[in-house]
Amino acid sequence: MRLLIQTALSLLLVAALVLPAAAADAKLKALIVEGQNNHGNWPQTTKMMKSYLEKSGLFTVDVATTAPKGTDPSFKPEFKKYDVVVSNYNGAEWPEETKTAFIDYVKGGGGLVIVHAANNSFGNWREYNEMIGIGGWGGRNEKSGPYVYLDAAGKLVRDTSPGSGGHHGPQHPFQIIVRDGDHPITRGLPREWMHMNDELYDKLRGPGENMQVLATAFADPKKGGSGRHEPMLMTLEYGKGKIFHTPMGHGNDSQECVGFITTLQRGTEWAATGKVTVPVPDDFPTADKTSQRKFEAK
Template sequence: MKKIFKVILFSLLSLFLIFGAAIAIFFYKISYGFPVSYETEKPAISFPQNQSAVLIFSKTTGFRHGESIEASLPVFTEMGKRNGWFIYQTEEGGVFNPEQLKQFKAVIFNNSTGRVLNDEQQQALSQYVEAGGALLGIHGAGDNSHNWNWYEQNLLGTRFSHHPINPQFQKSDVHVESSADTAFTQGLPQSWVHEDEWYIFNSQPKGAQIISYINGDNINPNGNILWTKNKNFGMGPYHPVAWNRSVGKGKAFYTSMGHSNEVWQDTNFVHLVENALQWSMK
């Protein structure tokens, strides 16, 4: 009897340890990603003449917003057709070399999470932006999994803290900032209702021009889960959800909206992203 009890106790303890290890690995992956490899081979790209080129980069080594990424790709394709852009979509980091990057008018980190570029590729991207290129980030591109100071300082100007857990998705009115560049706000209503996983940052983005915001007091910001505590705070009534900034001679744009596939059916959200791309190419 004692032997059976010991076997049961050992089995339960083993299951508990396995479960705990799985949870720890999950949170580590969200925070830091697991870069398996860095692609270094330059892809063969035929850049059409007289067309501005846009690089859509969707590689992930952290949490993957797979449904949003898949839903976004045909939207970007149609966006390219409307504007006469050459859209190059990839999850291969080999394209981040000085020779090919300079062929693109803009680079979008499309829910790209974790460390996705090696040191040389990161340097190529930062030099590309500072020399006059444009970097745009959508949702997961702004979490804290990239472990790259230049990226965090120049794309975000702040640091991701958490997102709400229960409920994870909430509706809120997205307000257009009256002082925002009209290049971003053209064709948008002064406010619209949008449902998303609202990212909460530790501070307002520094050195940025706010484009749109929500009233953070109207959502439940509680992000406490298991041993992750002290995440029951928000950003108050002025909670930015899209902003732009200058980076050297270049430009950066970020929106924390964009978690699910449904956001790509929100015509106002898509219009905001399209406006941002048009702005980045001027």
């Protein structure tokens, strides 16, 4: 009997040591890329997004950081080790070897998430622009592809008129309108909800192929906007890879929006797996009221 008890205790001890490691291995592996950005708060937003993904219970998160200026020849993340890459990067070109590895990663089925100014990057990198669909600044113009937006009737417009890509008025809260409530990322969200103070990117342009607009925001001319319904949540496919793209998330307060947090978690899970299990929280914003969770850095 004593031997049986000792054996049982030994098995329990082994299980206690093995199960946490097994649980960690079962989680999705995410990589945030950062290091250069025209937004000075990028170190904070990386920490915020890392925390949000980890708190979902679905992800372990690593961070890969480039040199602070110029092309970093040592920046060679092992993308293939990860289920999804989240870009918080807007800076110099990556080494050609890294760009090739990144293309192969996404085309081969890796997930990608583009947040805010990450769509400003790499204006002349054809494959990257195909991955993100539309972007702004970075020398983008009519040669980059059409402006993509929705008209007043909710119809997708591909506007080939000349002009630079990328614009926004002063920061302000704005309403998000869900255009496809059947997609896993938006399923269960209110059709309309208020986003926290943010830059409302408009006049984004690019190839816009294999792209589905899930939600938009009206860029009010009275607030310096384009007068168009601009894409705010998008999904794309590139080869076997899935991409979730949101132009939201400029400031710390923008990323404290429960709508931003929830769609980041759900969009990242979808990019990694094609499915969404993250629930819509009770404190999700409503059609006329924002919802904020103050971030407390550890």
